[in-house]
Amino acid sequence: MPAEKLQFQAETKRLLDLVVNSIYTNKEIFLRELISNASDALDKLRIESLTNTALADDKEPEIFVVPDAATKTVTISDNGIGMNRDEVIANIGTIAKSGTKDFLDKLREASNASAQELIGQFGVGFYSAFIVAEKVELITRRAGETSAVKWTSDGAGEYELDDCDKDSHGTTIILHLKPEFTGDDNEYNFTDTYELERLVKKYSDFVRYPVKMNFEVKGTGDEPSTIEIRTVNSMKPLWTRNKSDITRDEYNEFFKQQLHEWEPPQEIFHVKAEGTVEYTALVCIPAHAAQNLYYADYEAGLQLYSRHVFIMDKCKDFLPDWLRFMKGLVDSPDLPLNISREILQQSVEVKVIGRALEKNILKQLAKLLKDERERYETFWREFGKSLKIGVYNSMFDTKAKDELKDLLLFQTSHDGKLSTLAEYVERMPESQKQIYVAAGADASAIERLPQMELLRERGLEVLYLTDPVDEFTIEALHEYAEKHFQSITREDFELDDAESQKVKAEVEEIAKTQGDLLKDVKDALDGAVAEVRLTSRLKSGAVCLATGANSPSLTMEKTFAAMNNPLFKATQILELNPNHPVYKKLESLHAAGKDSPDFKAVCKTLYSVALLIEGVMPKDPVELANQVTELLTK
Ligand code: ADP
């Protein structure tokens, strides 16, 4: 193949511009990025040679870091999988990493100052070479192939590809350092062996392959100095060390490098278990939920290791779906090295480890909730939805529901703060038999529901369902501590204290004489509601909407409508307060004639008002506007 010049993909070019223009504050990280790529390449070779024995050779995997003051270069080489020409074009010339795309999108929206911060947090992988190099050469030969290819670029707009010679498979990257990174007068001198050694130890200590460097050993007397090759990193994976010896910074750095968690995780769980199966897990709750966490394209799963050797990424079989946000790894000597995803799914060991790990995480979450409420609430705000979906999805799995129900938080009318179900029940007066819930767009929408007035007056607490998934969760739970959930906007809601029962009896007495009126109101609404009735649940409010006992709520109807599923319709019941002055007006208009335009107009307006209170837009807002203006002028 002849030499060719190629253009970087547009997005790559943007990223390179950012890197080259050196807004990147931490100049050192290029080394950890290149070493981590080398380590990935060694992993890939090992895994591929399991199924393709032709690739196996007797060379020990290793990574070399060689600074050279004379040529002002640093060379990082590995004997891993390598790349062929097409792979170089695909992997180095384009940005395939979804994370990078996300990053660039975020960057586009960010202000200048926060852009710098973002760049500081984010690893740009291979391109970080251009932080310190004015020219980068990459010489690589794919394992199993005979020809090698050389990639050269100054990071501007294009790169060059050419055939070249290379003795064995693997990749060699030569960084031609910018002048400010060489020589002892500068802040950094990356041609200095000891400076590089320090960086390898700092950033790549637990890389699982030896990172080797040449060290000059001065001869004694007249003897010339010799070169000694030493392995710089300890190769002891972080998770194999004792918890008490690991600092939070080390953990954070680990998640950054190994799992691309650019922000320090919220919580880190490091579990070592011995027993029927032995395993170590190092997992975290990330700082933020991924944007696509609840979408099909989100790839959940943990990394899998056996005796510290990487087996596979994104293994979904350990944790239940409601823990899909967890990141991290499981290392177990009980797992075979050579294992396919299919076999893994059926592996008893994986099931046992997964279940044990899940239980452990449940326990830690419960502990966090009990001992460190604020931290738990931070977690809840970011990932609570996941747990709620978990309850809903385990509708028929009582064990899962039992495990999750005490981890749920809801806002309530008690003090607007987040509350567990147990705390709600704890505050319930003796006489209260049910857990009252109300759905709405947010707390203030629920607080303004006319039905809330009576409960407030009686000092009864209401659980707010403000997330579309909340109602489904409550529905799936069915009850908590033998108390059923009761929506205060459902037709079968009533209070059973003496005062409420008295008012109810009075209203029922009035209702006996109002049959015609209620029927005519219903007719005037042309089938919009299933029933019109008098209510004892309102105090100062004139109207409200209730939903049928077996129907979805109006909030749920809205959720489904937003998902283009208009089949989910709430059964609406219009409730009128017979003690409200407007009801008297309705009565007199009715007496004047049920077909009169005035009677119909008031009926329709009242219905529209009831809809608006629920946050539902009336079908014909212009008609409502006209009716209101007309009523105002009367
Ligand atoms: P990431 O490592 O997150 O995939 P990088 O920008 O660091 O992103 O690397 C891009 C890709 O280039 C890698 O996914 C890999 O396919 C390829 N690559 C980089 N370095 C090497 C290497 N030393 N050996 C083989 N392939 C490499």
Ligand code: MG
């Ligand atoms: Mg990388």
